[in-house]
Amino acid sequence: MDIKRNWRIWVLALAVMLSLALVLTQGLSFGIDFSGGTELKMELEKGGDDNVGLTTRILKERLNGLGLKSVQVLPEVDKKHITIKVSTTDPAELEQVRNILYQQAFFEQFVDGDLCAKGDEIQLDVSRTGGSAVVTGRSWQVFVRTTGDGPARCGKAMKGKVGHMTDIFLDRPREAAILLEDSLCSELAGMDFTNNADDVGYTDLEFLETRANIPVLCFTESEAEEEEEEEEPRELNESLMEELGIVVESNETGGNETEENETVELPQNDQVIEELRALAGQNITKVILSVNITALPADIRDAVEELNLTVEVVPKDPDQPFHSREDPDSWIDAVTGLKSTLEIQEGLTYGTPIYSSVFTGSSESPEEAQKTVDSYQIWLSSGNLPIKIEIVLEKPNLPEFGARFLNMSMIVALVAIILVGIVIAIRYREPKISMFILCITLSEVIIILGFASLVSWELDLAAVAGIIAAVGTGVDHQVVITDETLRGERKRSDDKRLWDVKGAINRAFFIIFTAAATTVGAMLPLMSIIDLKGFAFTTIVGVLIGIMVTRPAYARIVELIT
Amino acid sequence: MDFYDRVFGKTDYRILALLPPLLGLLLIPLAMNIPLGIDFVGGTEVQIVAERALSESAVSGAVAACVSDAHISIQDLGGKTTILVKTKEDLTKACLDESFSSNLGFTDEELKKVIPSTFKPELGRTLLDQGINVFMIAVILMVIVVFLAFRTVIPSIAVISAALFDIIIALGLLSLFGIELTLAGVAALLMLVGYSVDTDIMLTTRTLKQANKPFDQSVNEAFVTGITMTGTTLAAMTSIIVVTSFLEMEAMAQIAYVLVAGLVADLFTTWFMNVGILKWYTGRKGGLAPSRFKFSLFRD
Numbered sequence: 096m097d098i099k100r101n102w103r104i105w106v107l108a109l110a111v112m113l114s115l116a117l118v119l120t121q122g123l124s125f126g127i128d129f130s131g132g133t134e135l136k137m138e139l140e141k142g143g144d145d146n147v148g149l150t151t152r153i154l155k156e157r158l159n160g161l162g163l164k165s166v167q168v169l170p171e172v173d174k175k176h177i178t179i180k181v182s183t184t185d186p187a188e189l190e191q192v193r194n195i196l197y198q199q200a201f202f203e204q205f206v207d208g209d210l211c212a213k214g215d216e217i218q219l220d221v222s223r224t225g226g227s228a229v230v231t232g233r234s235w236q237v238f239v240r241t242t243g244d245g246p247a248r249c250g251k252a253m254k255g256k257v258g259h260m261t262d263i264f265l266d267r268p269r270e271a272a273i274l275l276e277d278s279l280c281s282e283l284a285g286m287d288f289t290n291n292a293d294d295v296g297y298t299d300l301e302f303l304e305t306r307a308n309i310p311v312l313c314f315t316e317s318e319a320e321e322e323e324e325e326e327e328p329r330e331l332n333e334s335l336m337e338e339l340g341i342v343v344e345s346n347e348t349g350g351n352e353t354e355e356n357e358t359v360e361l362p363q364n365d366q367v368i369e370e371l372r373a374l375a376g377q378n379i380t381k382v383i384l385s386v387n388i389t390a391l392p393a394d395i396r397d398a399v400e401e402l403n404l405t406v407e408v409v410p411k412d413p414d415q416p417f418h419s420r421e422d423p424d425s426w427i428d429a430v431t432g433l434k435s436t437l438e439i440q441e442g443l444t445y446g447t448p449i450y451s452s453v454f455t456g457s458s459e460s461p462e463e464a465q466k467t468v469d470s471y472q473i474w475l476s477s478g479n480l481p482i483k484i485e486i487v488l489e490k491p492n493l494p495e496f497g498a499r500f501l502n503m504s505m506i507v508a509l510v511a512i513i514l515v516g517i518v519i520a521i522r523y524r525e526p527k528i529s530m531f532i533l534c535i536t537l538s539e540v541i542i543i544l545g546f547a548s549l550v551s552w553e554l555d556l557a558a559v560a561g562i563i564a565a566v567g568t569g570v571d572h573q574v575v576i577t578d579e580t581l582r583g584e585r586k587r588s589d590d591k592r593l594w595d596v597k598g599a600i601n602r603a604f605f606i607i608f609t610a611a612a613t614t615v616g617a618m619l620p621l622m623s624i625i626d627l628k629g630f631a632f633t634t635i636v637g638v639l640i641g642i643m644v645t646r647p648a649y650a651r652i653v654e655l656i657t
Numbered sequence: 658m659d660f661y662d663r664v665f666g667k668t669d670y671r672i673l674a675l676l677p678p679l680l681g682l683l684l685i686p687l688a689m690n691i692p693l694g695i696d697f698v699g700g701t702e703v704q705i706v707a708e709r710a711l712s713e714s715a716v717s718g719a720v721a722a723c724v725s726d727a728h729i730s731i732q733d734l735g736g737k738t739t740i741l742v743k744t745k746e747d748l749t750k751a752c753l754d755e756s757f758s759s760n761l762g763f764t765d766e767e768l769k770k771v772i773p774s775t776f777k778p779e780l781g782r783t784l785l786d787q788g789i790n791v792f793m794i795a796v797i798l799m800v801i802v803v804f805l806a807f808r809t810v811i812p813s814i815a816v817i818s819a820a821l822f823d824i825i826i827a828l829g830l831l832s833l834f835g836i837e838l839t840l841a842g843v844a845a846l847l848m849l850v851g852y853s854v855d856t857d858i859m860l861t862t863r864t865l866k867q868a869n870k871p872f873d874q875s876v877n878e879a880f881v882t883g884i885t886m887t888g889t890t891l892a893a894m895t896s897i898i899v900v901t902s903f904l905e906m907e908a909m910a911q912i913a914y915v916l917v918a919g920l921v922a923d924l925f926t927t928w929f930m931n932v933g934i935l936k937w938y939t940g941r942k943g944g945l946a947p948s949r950f951k952f953s954l955f956r957d
Binding site for chain 2: 500522564613614
């Protein structure tokens with residue numbers, strides 16, 4: 096075929112092949128209507144741009160930490176509601192989601208392990224003219240105010256500590272201890288902790304124990320399983336007895352015992368258990384592990400269960416270090432909630448109360464600086480979301496229903512296409528034309544799906560309806576093109592007068608362009624309603640693909656076959 | 658090719674032209690009072706999956722213990738049953754749990770997954786307001802596009818009023834048959850605008866932009882094209898109604914109902930009302946159409 100004259104057909108063929116390749120390699124992502132998931136609607140106590148924007152960012156950050164397959168946090172146009180779509184219908188996971196939504200994250204600022212400010216003692220300085228956050232090129236500043244006990248405590252904590260580091264934590268585990276196996280402890284002890292260019296003098300282990308204030312207990316891996324099993328009953332009895340006694344008592348005796356026992360070659364794990372007991376007697380309610388509880392030596396496992404400690408597992412990737420400045424998701428960051436480390440400047444270190452201060456630094460690029468500032472705003476506001484929120488709707492879409500919807504959508508589409516084909520066949524009584532119209536229609540569907548795959552648009556029920564709408568208009572427009580051209584054709588043979596096929600096609604395209612523009616105009620405002628966004632999106636994409644790719648190609652095909 | 662003339666030629670075009678607006682005006686009260694679905698007025702929806710086969714009457718009985726009026730649809734998935742309950746009343750989890758465990762023997766594990774979603778009426782109101790706003794903006798944008806395309810007042814007004822009457826008649830018919838309007842229906846109404854404008858623009862272009870052709874002949878030719886356009890869509894939508902009557906799928910059914918009602922209305926507004934307006938308009942202009950047509954983006 097002559098490529099120069101028929102380039103429109105080639106463009107169509109190329110688009111179809113590309114789309115097919117995209118759909119086959121990338122796949123399509125389906126929304127919660129089809130794949131199952133839950134839609135939650137949050138209502139803000141008070142609406143407005145600032146509230147809804149910040150709340151959206153905070154909720155997104157919190158939910159992303161859950162590790163669900165897909166999380167969407169979508170502010171609504173009324174600026175008073177936020178729709179959240181999560182890809183789970185599991186009751187336990189939903190409970191987690193609810194907790195996270197209502198949870199108040201806790202901000203803490205430490206200096207060498209001494210608390211400076213916490214919770215809502217520290218806030219963004221919103222009264223400052225010029226805003227509480229300033230980005231100039233690559234450098235950034237966040238202005239904060241300290242209230243309550245904060246100013247005095249910060250003054251004391253920073254006294255004489257020019258050049259020391261101050262650490263910022265969000266949701267630092269306040270009642271937890273870390274349980275690690277020996278080898279990992281030595282790894283921790285052997286690494287220098289650096290979370291800031293000028294951050295020196297601490298190993299990873301020291302950071303955890305001193306700066307983050309979380310006790311670290313190291314146990315030895317069970318070498319001889321049988322031996323331990325033998326020991327188990329004895330130990331259980333022992334621990335039962337201890338449990339019956341008073342905690343303080345067991346503390347005292349425990350301390351003596353271990354010192355004695357260490358020389359009598361009892362495993363180090365007994366000491367760990369004693370320490371665990373002591374900590375539980377204080378305020379520890381949780382242990383953080385890097386492995387599953389079942390991987391712990393039996394005696395320690397029993398102790399954890401007996402002391403009724405909750406277990407949190409933060410898996411450690413053996414190929415990754417415990418901490419790296421570049422990786423904000425490193426193990427230490429995840430465990431401690433460490434967000435940032437800044438150097439203390441002179442002026443804050445005289446021991447006098449600090450009422451206002453500024454977090455400052457510079458990033459790799461202006462964009463990075465903006466991101467940092469955004470993050471600070473989130474961290475500082477996390478103690479209290481800018482506004483109270485309430486879950487006003489919780490709508491689970493069970494996967495069983497979704498799968499059926501998807502099947503039915505396909506049946507509906509198939510039946511619809513067949514019926515359209517029948518109507519076209521009756522009208523034109525020309526198999527070639529019917530065939531081409533159906534082919535073009537199918538290519539249009541394929542290209543829309545290809546585009547959705549390209550931009551990873553989640554297909555929901557509304558999107559499928561949009562595809563039907565786009566295809567419907569597509570068929571209409573092909574009928575217009577066919578009729579305009581065929582009339583021209585008929586005229587030419589009837590009148591022996593030269594009929595301008597191009598003119599006819601131009602007129603057809605006037606109709607098509609006007610109709611397409613009207614449809615796009617009608618659909619654009621719909622983008623603002625979250626549940627209908629998918630509909631508007633696929634319709635607009637379909638109409639645009641129609642006027643740019645498929646309609647021109649069809650017009651050329653009709654010219655060729657008449 | 659004189660199909661249109663043969664069918665409608667004997668009747669005065671002015672009478673034909675008056676019929677659709679009259680019907681539209683008559684249906685306005687019905688359209689205004691169309692029953693609204695639970696996403697607009699509030700209510701409860703719950704999806705339930707039971708790990709065994711359940712009979713429809715058993716489920717209905719269990720639901721009836723909690724609410725007096727509910728729409729229940731049940732699908733047997735071979736050993737599994739999916740149940741969808743929709744009601745405008747308050748359906749609490751406590752009541753469902755109680756009734757489903759005593760009447761249908763649901764286990765605690767199964768009940769855990771039963772989470773009724775309650776749509777608050779205020780929320781529905783907000784959504785309805787949003788829907789109306791969006792609809793207004795969409796209509797304004799459509800008006801702008803049509804005026805820009807034709808740049809003549811009367812034909813543009815004809816196209817727009819046809820679309821508006823289509824919407825009114827569609828809503829009126831749905832209301833007459835007691836079909837509730839849901840959010841998907843709003844989308845369908847905008848789809849309808851698109852389809853309605855398609856045929857009207859086609860008719861207007863054919864009659865006004867071909868000055869060398871008699872008006873009636875243009876209408877006859879346009880009619881055949883228009884019927885094909887509307888016919889394909891009607892066929893597709895009717896097939897959806899048939900399919901969804903066996904396989905419950907509310908959103909799709911809603912779209913199909915709105916479009917079928919609207920497209921039937923469109924046949925009248927386009928081929929009675931608009932043909933009449935255009936005939937009167939070209940007659941007043943002395944049979945000569947304005948020759949403003951200079952549209953040729955697609956030139957070889």
